[in-house]
Amino acid sequence: MATSTIVERPALVRQKRFSETYIGQWLTTTDHKKIGIMYMVTAFFFFVVGGLEALLIRTQLALPDGKVLDPQTYNEIFTMHGTTMIFLFVMPMFTGLGNYVVPLMIGARDMAFPRLNAFGYWIVLFGGLFLQSSFVFHAAPDSGWFAYAPLTECGVQGVNCIPATPSINMDFWALGVLLLGISSIAGALNFVVTIFKLRAPGMTINRMPLFVWMTLVTSFLLLFALPSLTAASGLLLLDRHLGTHFYQAAFNGDPLLWQHLFWSFGHPEVYILILPAFGIVSEVLPVFSRKPIFGYTFVAWSGVAIGFLSFTVWAHHMFAVGLPVVAQAFFATSTTLIAIPTAVKIFNWLATIYGGKLSFKTPMLFALGFVAMFLIGGLNGVALAIVPFDYQVTDSYFVIAHLHYVLFGGAVFAIFAAIFYWFPKMTGKLLNERLGQIQFWLMLIGVNVTFFPMHILGLLGMPRRIYTYAPDLGWNELNLLETVGAFIIAAAILVFLFNFVTSLRQGQPAGSDPWDAFTLEWDTASPPEPYNFKTIPVVRSRRPFYDKKNPETADWKVAVH
Amino acid sequence: MSVAYREGIPALEQVHDEGGRSVGWWGMMFFIASEALIFANLIAAYLYLEIRQGGHGWRLPSEIWYPLINTVILLGSSAPIHYIAAKGIEKGSQRRLIWGLLATIVMGAIFLGGQVYEYSSLISEGFTPQSQLFGSAFFTLTGFHGLHVTVGLIFLLIVFVRALNGHFTKERHFAFQAGEMYWHFVDAVWVFVFSIVYLLPLLRG
Numbered sequence: 191m192a193t194s195t196i197v198e199r200p201a202l203v204r205q206k207r208f209s210e211t212y213i214g215q216w217l218t219t220t221d222h223k224k225i226g227i228m229y230m231v232t233a234f235f236f237f238v239v240g241g242l243e244a245l246l247i248r249t250q251l252a253l254p255d256g257k258v259l260d261p262q263t264y265n266e267i268f269t270m271h272g273t274t275m276i277f278l279f280v281m282p283m284f285t286g287l288g289n290y291v292v293p294l295m296i297g298a299r300d301m302a303f304p305r306l307n308a309f310g311y312w313i314v315l316f317g318g319l320f321l322q323s324s325f326v327f328h329a330a331p332d333s334g335w336f337a338y339a340p341l342t343e344c345g346v347q348g349v350n351c352i353p354a355t356p357s358i359n360m361d362f363w364a365l366g367v368l369l370l371g372i373s374s375i376a377g378a379l380n381f382v383v384t385i386f387k388l389r390a391p392g393m394t395i396n397r398m399p400l401f402v403w404m405t406l407v408t409s410f411l412l413l414f415a416l417p418s419l420t421a422a423s424g425l426l427l428l429d430r431h432l433g434t435h436f437y438q439a440a441f442n443g444d445p446l447l448w449q450h451l452f453w454s455f456g457h458p459e460v461y462i463l464i465l466p467a468f469g470i471v472s473e474v475l476p477v478f479s480r481k482p483i484f485g486y487t488f489v490a491w492s493g494v495a496i497g498f499l500s501f502t503v504w505a506h507h508m509f510a511v512g513l514p515v516v517a518q519a520f521f522a523t524s525t526t527l528i529a530i531p532t533a534v535k536i537f538n539w540l541a542t543i544y545g546g547k548l549s550f551k552t553p554m555l556f557a558l559g560f561v562a563m564f565l566i567g568g569l570n571g572v573a574l575a576i577v578p579f580d581y582q583v584t585d586s587y588f589v590i591a592h593l594h595y596v597l598f599g600g601a602v603f604a605i606f607a608a609i610f611y612w613f614p615k616m617t618g619k620l621l622n623e624r625l626g627q628i629q630f631w632l633m634l635i636g637v638n639v640t641f642f643p644m645h646i647l648g649l650l651g652m653p654r655r656i657y658t659y660a661p662d663l664g665w666n667e668l669n670l671l672e673t674v675g676a677f678i679i680a681a682a683i684l685v686f687l688f689n690f691v692t693s694l695r696q697g698q699p700a701g702s703d704p705w706d707a708f709t710l711e712w713d714t715a716s717p718p719e720p721y722n723f724k725t726i727p728v729v730r731s732r733r734p735f736y737d738k739k740n741p742e743t744a745d746w747k748v749a750v751h
Numbered sequence: 752m753s754v755a756y757r758e759g760i761p762a763l764e765q766v767h768d769e770g771g772r773s774v775g776w777w778g779m780m781f782f783i784a785s786e787a788l789i790f791a792n793l794i795a796a797y798l799y800l801e802i803r804q805g806g807h808g809w810r811l812p813s814e815i816w817y818p819l820i821n822t823v824i825l826l827g828s829s830a831p832i833h834y835i836a837a838k839g840i841e842k843g844s845q846r847r848l849i850w851g852l853l854a855t856i857v858m859g860a861i862f863l864g865g866q867v868y869e870y871s872s873l874i875s876e877g878f879t880p881q882s883q884l885f886g887s888a889f890f891t892l893t894g895f896h897g898l899h900v901t902v903g904l905i906f907l908l909i910v911f912v913r914a915l916n917g918h919f920t921k922e923r924h925f926a927f928q929a930g931e932m933y934w935h936f937v938d939a940v941w942v943f944v945f946s947i948v949y950l951l952p953l954l955r956g
Contacts, residue, residue: 379781417788434887
């Protein structure tokens with residue numbers, strides 16, 4: 191006989207869903223702030239990878255007849271250095287920053303398409319890992335980051351060059367950039383729609399923070415420039431695998447078609463890498479000068495002008511290929527024209543700090559460093575627009591000097607300004623100021639020691655991308671100096687990593703508004719709640735948070751915007 | 752978002768929707784704009800290579816009548832999805848939505864079948880992507896369009912199955928709207944591809 195016993199059942203404990211665990215929250219998130227942070231951490235990881243590749247290059251070139259790398263590995267390393275820094279560091283870093291900051295700045299609760307946003311991030315991560323995994327298969331891309339045909343078609347039937355065996359190295363590159371392109375398109379249209387449709391009441395286009403403006407222009411550039419790269423690398427893959435003849439001169443194809451297509455992506459791309467930096471500097475300088483930006487309209491619309499002009503200058507990368515004289519004159523003119531809106535910005539920044547109450551905190555130092563370094567990169571860039579001069583130094587280290595002043599002295603300095611500026615918002619902790627200052631000075635010295643001698647080496651005739659050089663060419667001392675500089679930069683990055691880890695754990699609490707800033711992102715908790723704003727703010731001027739803190743002298747009372 | 756609801760904070764759309772086109776419409780529009788530029792680049796490459804080869808015009812070994820009929824079918828397929836399906840669902844008619852979609856899908860499939868037939872007859876005449884530069888350019892440009900037709904058809908088939916399951920209402924049918932936008936784009940871009948590939952050589956005589 192069965193006695194029925196009442197079994198005491200344990201109270202039902204609901205199993206935590208995966209999306210509720212700490213890791214699950216990150217892996218499944220569609221919150222723009224979490225996605226932004228994931229973008230930035232991923233980008234920084236690839237920055238370290240690309241940086242190690244740079245150190246390998248500089249170690250190989252430190253002394254003449256270097257034997258650190260073999261020639262094939264050297265080709266792979268410099269190709270992956272460029273590809274990584276551009277596609278996997280600077281672009282995702284700016285996408286991440288924009289992701290975090292733009293919705294907060296315009297008073298929105300999230301991006302317009304949160305799931306598309308997450309999709310874009312995961313494509314970057316796996317696209318990046320896909321590209322880097324080529325090292326594991328001993329098949330890293332090896333034709334330079336701009337992958338010129340016909341070099342990329344070596345081994346394809348009917349194309350004669352060395353090595354004549356087909357390899358999959360450039361397939362990794364072409365597929366990798368196609369993947370990353372998908373992600374960038376997703377991100378860019380998300381930014382455009384967010385900025386057009388989700389602004390808080392009163393946040394008119396002409397009141398948007400300049401970082402938002404520059405993100406908008408950058409997104410349009412991505413939408414309209416990336417298709418050229420997609421077409422170019424699609425045709426490359428067809429040539430390599432389907433037997434078409436687009437870039438094969440032997441079959442009436444034209445290797446120059448690659449250059450035209452690639453650079454009609456590649457030059458807007460240069461501005462994709464620098465316009466967000468302009469935006470960052472236009473946010474940081476006013477706050478640390480205690481003044482509104484000088485000439486807001488000019489800063490904003492010169493950005494738009496740069497965006498338009500950037501589509502008209504691509505062939506200045508091709509002066510040495512034998513373009514018609516008329517074409518050379520056109521592209522030299524358009525290239526010098528683009529210096530005008532860029533210079534407008536420099537003067538605006540100078541006028542912004544002129545007469546201000548400057549405080550030289552780390553973000554300000556990096557922003558000022560940006561202005562100085564970018565100015566050098568801009569000036570030697572204008573020099574390269576002069577066709578006869580370009581003939582002399584094209585494909586020499588002078589070009590390397592130019593692009594690194596723009597991209598390292600420019601983009602990277604602005605990225606560190608942004609990290610030091612917004613880190614308190616993202617984490618609630620301040621980065622250590624003293625370590626920040628040490629890092630800044632190390633970087634400023636390192637950048638100039640590394641990249642300035644490249645001008646001279648270029649003029650002395652040292653070509654870019656050479657694996658090694660003979661000892662009697664007069665290049666020895668400067669090369670060694672550059673290598674020393676590269677390791678100074680590496681030291682600066684180590685200081686930053688140490689600062690990052692220690693400040694994250696025991697940094698000074700930041701509060702919601704550590705810099706007494708002007709824009710809406712500081713009118714939230716640090717870090718902000720998932721919904722950003724409890725009530726959507728109403729905007730009445732270009733400095734809404736300044737207005738709120740200073741109701742007596744609010745911008746909309748004293749100035750007409 | 753759930754957090755926002757719990758604390759009584761209005762959701763995204765409620766705060767920001769100030770009328771005008773929906774967020775999804777704009778997103779789709781910029782996506783299409785970017786796609787269109789891939790076509791623009793391929794067309795530019797096509798013309799560049801043609802001109803570099805002497806500019807005598809690339810002429811297909813086949814007659815134009817077949818692709819012309821195909822073009823009429825493809826352009827015509829934009830009518831039922833707009834005038835029957837879209838106008839129907841705006842009035843809440845499921846029946847018109849389903850029949851309009853079906854008509855467009857059938858016409859799109861006929862176009863695709865026609866393209867396959869055209870390809871096979873060209874290839875049997877020895878005109879292939881590998882045979883000459885013109886072949887490379889022709890099959891790439893029209894093939895890329897064919898790929899878009901295929902993607903559009905898959906898009907519309909998914910929307911069709913959802914329509915059969917009654918997923919769309921008078922107020923909520925964005926997936927359908929996006930599919931329609933994409934289909935119109937695929938049609939419109941064919942006008943350019945057809946003009947460049949088939950009509951331009953005729954002009955040159």
